[in-house]
Amino acid sequence: MGKRIIQTAAAFGAAAGLLVLLFFAVKTKRLQINRWIVSDTDHVGVDISEYQADVDMDTLREQGITFIYMKATEGSGHVDGRFAQNWKNAQESGIPAGAYHFFSFDSPGQQQAENYITTVGSLEGKMIPAIDVEYYADKKENPPAREDVIRELGAFIAVLEREYGVRPLIYCSGEIYEKYIEEDFGEYPRWVRSIYYPVTFEAGSNWVIWQYCDTAQLEGYAGGEQCIDLNVLKRGISPEELMAGSRKENAGEVSKR
DSSP, rough: OOOHHHHHHHHHHHHHHHHHHHHHHHHHSSSOOOHSSSSSSSEEEEEEEEGOBBBBBBHHHHHTEEEEEEEEEEETTTOOOHHHHHHHHHHHHTTOOOEEEOTTTSSHHHHHHHHHHHOOOTTTBBBBOEEEEEEEOOTSOOOOHHHHHHHHHHHHHHHHHHHSOOOOOEEEEHHHHIIIIIHHHHTTOEEEEEESSSSHHHHHOOEEEEEEEEEOOSBOOSSSSEEEEEEEEEETOGGGBBBBHHHHHTOOGGGGG
């Protein structure tokens, strides 16, 4: 009996040790299980900003990239230093592209929306707007009041919807989603950040775009940031269906698949 107990304890200890090693490998990104899940037939895209500097859209396309979201604006006054050139290059290359706004907890939502609209202009032939809602600076340690975020994010979204006639994507982590988004903006198409484990653990089937990797290195950009984020569309959704003016998006059908 004693020998059997020792053997069982040893097996349990070995299994526990293996789980610890697996957890460490995933959290340090040495093991990226998400990249095993995404297939060659999926619509894979990147999100970029001035940190990637000069971006060659054609070179990205040659590596299987089928859509691009690029940072346009932040807060009520900041414009990404590479947006204008990226926007122009995407139009010339023909690769489906959209513009995202980094939402500020420190300025009025209406002014932020006006900054986006002034900078981006028409979305004819472009993908629907996206809003990046995440903590910055000391906001994680000192999170903004929920009622303030709901008010200003709601104002931002209302202005965009009047201007473009579509619901924007909302990009966020699970923590942000539960605290600020789910109750009041849960019907909006969701762009989920889940870089350590599969999106189903984070969002079930409630997503349109999944950011599954933030350590990819591709050819086609020359900025100080060597890594680039990879995103994938939910299977059954194409970049064309996320174009501003898509009847399916206007009807809210894309986000409910």
